Structures are given as C-alpha cells and as structure tokens.
Amino acid sequence: MKTIIEMNNICKSYQVGEEELKVLKNVSITVNEGEFVAILGPSGSGKSTLMNIIGCMDVMNSGEYFLEGTVVHKAKESQLGKIRNKQIGFIFQRYQLIKRYTVLQNVMLPLLARGQSRFQAKKACIEKIKSVGLDERIYHKPSELSGGQQQRVAIARAIVSEPSILLADEPTGALDSNTGKEVLEIFKSLSNQGNTIIMITHDLKVAEHAHRIIRIVDGCVATE
Amino acid sequence: MKISEIWYLVMVNVTQNKFKVLLTSLGIIVGAATIVMVIAIGVGGQMDVADQFKNLNAGTIEIESTSSSTSSMMSARGPGAATISTASSSTRAVLSNDDIEEMMFFIDGIEEAVLLATTSQSVFGGDLDESTTASIVGTSEEYAHIVNLNMAIGEFITQDMETAVETTVVLGSSLATTIFGSASAAYGNIVAIDDRAYTVVGVLSSVNSLVNGVNVDNAAYVPYTTADKYLLSSTTYPEIIAVAADFNDVSTIIAKMNVLLTEIHPTGTFTISDAGSEMEAALSSANTLSVLLISVATIVFIVGGIGIMNVLFVSVKERTQEIGVLKALGTSKIDILLQFLFEANLISIIGGVIGVALSYALMPLMEYTGIRAEPTASAAVMALLFAVGTGTIFGFYPAYQAASLRPIEALNND
Secondary structure, three states: OOEEEEEEEEEEEEEEOOEEEEEEEEEEEEEEOOOEEEEEOOOOOOHHHHHHHHOOOOOOOEEEEEEOOEEHHHOOHHHHHHHHHHHEEEEOOOOOOOOOOOHHHHHHHHHHHOOOOHHHHHHHHHHHHHHOOOHHHOOOOHHHOOHHHHHHHHHHHHHOOOOOEEEEEOOOOOOOHHHHHHHHHHHHHHHHOOOEEEEEEOOHHHHOOOOEEEEEEOOEEEEO | OOHHHHHHHHHHHHHHOHHHHHHHOHHHHHHHHHHHHHHHHHHHHHHHHHHHHOOOOOOEEEEEEEOOOOOOOOOOOOOOOOOEEEOOOOOOOOOOHHHHHHHHHHOOOEEEEEEEEEEEEEEEOOOOOOOEEEEEEEEOOOHHHHOOOOEEEEOOOOHHHHHOOOOEEEEOHHHHHHHHOOHHHHOOOEEEEOOEEEEEEEEEOOOOOEEOOEEHHHEEEEEHHHHHHHHOOOOOOOEEEEEEOOHHHHHHHHHHHHHHHHHHOOOOEEEEEEHHHHHHHHHHHHHHHHHHHHHHHHHHHHHHHHHHHHHHHHHHHHOHHHHHHHHHOOOOHHHHHHHHHHHHHHHHHHHHHHHHHHHHHHHHHHHHHOOOOOOOHHHHHHHHHHHHHHHHHHHHHHHHHHHOOOHHHHHOOO
C-alpha cells in the first residue's frame, strides 16, 4: 500500500521564558493511503502540535516529513501554502467558516486559492455540497445552519480540492453526540471511498471509529 | 488567486458591510468633495478676474487725481511696478482735455486717451413708475473702443454730440430693459436724467462686468461735455483712460505721464495704474488662493486616509481568524495582501465618487454665498485619483500586516 505520510524523529519545542518546553520528542509515524487514523491524546500531550506540523501550518525543529513524496521539512512558507492547498483538507473543531460568505462561497475558497475561477469551481463545489446532504442550503449563510450542518460544509470544503489527506481537529468537539455520530459516519463513508483521514481527538469513543489509533503521551508516540 | 476572484470576494465583503464602508469612506467623501469645490472656487476666482478685465486692453492706463498725501511718494503694486503716485501738496487737481492734448503731444506711444467722469443720478422714463438711480458716465467717442464696448442697437457717443453738447445717452443693456422693456424699445426714446430729457441714441450689448468701477449693464453713457455742463458736481473729479499702442511701452509711458502731470499740476496728486499689471496681480492672488485651498483639501485627504487605515487595522484584527482560515486553505500572502488593498481601494473609489457627486450637488448652493464656483471635469478626475492614491497608500500597511500573519497564530486568535 502506498505511503502517504512518513514522519521520522520529529521534534518540536517552544521557548517559554528561559526554559525550553519540548512538546514533541522524536515522533515517528507512517500513514498509508486510504487509512482512517485517529491521533489520541489528553490535553497538553502534543497532539495539536503534531496536527499543525502534519497540516504544514507549523514547522518542526528537527526530523523528516514526507507527504506523498513531497519533502515538507525543507519547504519554505510559500511552498507550505501550496502544499496545504493541494494536499491537505482541513476540518476544524469550530468549523471555521467565513460568516459573510454563503455555503457555496465557503466551499469554493480552496479552488479559488488554487487559481480557478468561480465559474470553473462551481460545478465541483455543488457536487461536494450535495454529497454531504446540503443541496438545499447552497446559498445559505453559516449563521442559518446548525452546528452539524456547518461541520458538513467544512467537510465539503475540505474534500472539494481532492487532497491527499483529510486532517480533522476534534471534528465532533463542538457537536452533540447524535450530530457527532453523523459526522463520524461521513468520515467512514469518505474513508470507504479511499480518502486518507487523520483525526485528532481526546475522546477514545470517537477515536474508535478509526481503523488505527496512535496514542500520544507527553510528546511521544505511546502505542499504535 | 485570479484578480477577478479577489475582486469578487472584495465585492462580497463590501456589500455585506455597506454602512461600515460608508462610515469608513466619510473622510474620502469629504476630501473628494473639498478638492472639487476648492478647484471650482479657484477656477471661478480666475474667471471672475478674467471677466473683470475682459473689456480692458492690457495696455490700458488709468490716471486718477487724488487728494491724499503732502509729500512725494512712489509705490509699486504687483509685478512690473504698476502704480506710481506722486504728490507735493494736498490740493486736488482736476484733469481735463488739455491734459490729454499735452500727453498726446509730448508722450509717444499713446494710441488713444479720453476723459471719464462718473456720477450717480436719478433716471426716469419708459415703463418706470418712479425714478431709479443709475451710474451716469460722461466720456468720449474713443472710450467704446478702448474698453471694447459693443452696441446692441444704435451708436455710441460721437465727436459731434460732444461738440454740440447734445443731451443724448447710450444705455447699458439692463438699464434699457428696466426702463423700456427691451433694447429696441429704448432706442430713439426719451429718458429723463436729473429731470432733463435725453434721447437714447444707442443701447450697449450686455457685458456683465465692471469696467473702470462701473457696472456697464446698469450705466448710462453721455457725452463728456454734456455731463460736465449738466450732471457733474464740483466734487466729481474726472479720470483719464489712455491706451498704449504697444503693451511693452506701458511702464515707460506711465513714468513720462508722471513727470508731465507733475509739471502741469505741480500741486496735484495722481494715481496712475495699468490694467495689465492689475490683471497679473489679481490672477496671482487667485492662484495663491487656489494653492491654499488645494493644500486644505490635501490635508482633508490625509485625515481621511488615516481614517481608512484605522478602520482597516480594526478590520484585520476582527478578521484575524478568517485570514488564518484563508491561509490554512492555501491562499497566498500576495492574494491576501491584494484582497485588503483592493478593499481599501474600493472604499476610496466609493468615497471619491460620492464626494464628487456631493460636490456637484452642493455647487448650485454656492450661488447663495456669492462665491463663484466653476466645476471642471479635471477637478473630478483629480479628486478620484487622489482618493484611489489615498486608499492605496494608507491601505497598504494594514494589508501587509494581514498578509504577514502566521496561519497557526491567526487561527488560534480569539
């Protein structure tokens, strides 16, 4: 099976005053194509930092990171932006939709950032919005949608650019249990369609929906 | 991102925040309106000056007898030493045709010269129910040529009328209309000036300006000899209006006139001024006023620009998470910079257009202030360019700040 993510000995630390706070200590993980992986860990374990590095939103101090053959650990900020646009689909805990834009405009953003016109992007966006069951809400604003619906818009936005990985940060954290289950069902369905999904969570019940769980404790991979 | 799509997102942002955009652009609205208005006032001022002097030949020289001062004095006003006064006692000399003859004989380069005396008298006749007061000007045939007066009907004062001391009159266009209803009705009719009957031999074309301190359209012109005999009081002092054959000789002629008049009237005081220098001085004042007003408008623009910058800084702060999302989705730094910069530009353009429209709406109200304002297309274009320039300059730093945010920090901003 093709390896999508290969991370070797990733270290990340922050300077807090005069003290160096080591958040990730020689973390090495591998994710294969089509896998649904949960990164599980308690608050302060370093899972969010790991997610930021996987998502190319933060840089590591040392180690190697290959994303579908791309050498991420040597990439510059402008290159990281392109990697995020083409290879990563983000799903945030609080959806992070832009309030002024409609569902369609929000979903279009990754394709517009890629250089497509809205006329070119429209067909693919409507298709993805339909795939998450929001075809009646295309021209609605986020404020007119429920939390679960907003998270489905965020999923549509993440998958519209057909990225190498879907990176979900506590995707059910802001939802009630029933809505959370619906979102997880969408993830399973996406996984069954061959999408590679990495989900960050502190909740074991949520993590159990994944094919594989990577536990992070005190900045280290505890078990796989 | 395609430029068209950046503009599309900017348009969505702006249309969703119409009131905020309007408030932000207030400074630019005021700046653009100010710049159009001040340029209009400046142009109006210049046109006023031009109108004031349009009937005067640049080579025209005006000599007045004055009663001021008891010692010799020379003064220069405006470029080219326009005015020279000279005096040796307090007695006021009376200028006459003899002075003109002496000047024409001794001073080369004077093309024409006439006496001009102005008084104010009651006028009655035609459709008037009661007498009205008008400026009465006593002068000679050549005056119409010197100050470029044209006839609507009839003829101007002639040498024969002056020689025969005829009671004839040439009316200004407004005065003719006031008394008789029209120029043609006035022509050949009789009008009473100071209770004496005068035949209207001509009506002047409308001039709509002051010439030698007289509102031509509301004045009546009579032969100088007639005015001297019937209308001028002992306190009316005539002046001489001369015109130089060559504009370049004006200052030499003035100097010679000064010497000659001092010889003829050793006790008199004269003020000699030329229209060209007065014109230059007046235009220079109008230009100075324009520069001053444009400076004020520029300051207004700077204040407006700072307003835009402040609102954009707040906007960047408010939209930090949104910028984080855009960055997470892979929007490039330059695209975010352009998005904020275009937003500043659009706010400025909206402000500029509203400001220019507002200035055109306010322009008619200027009539009530008595200030002449002449709107010009170039002022409107300049105001719009200033507006866009202000938006670009003051919008750049907040836009740069937004574009430089790190995605992770922007996303985690509460």
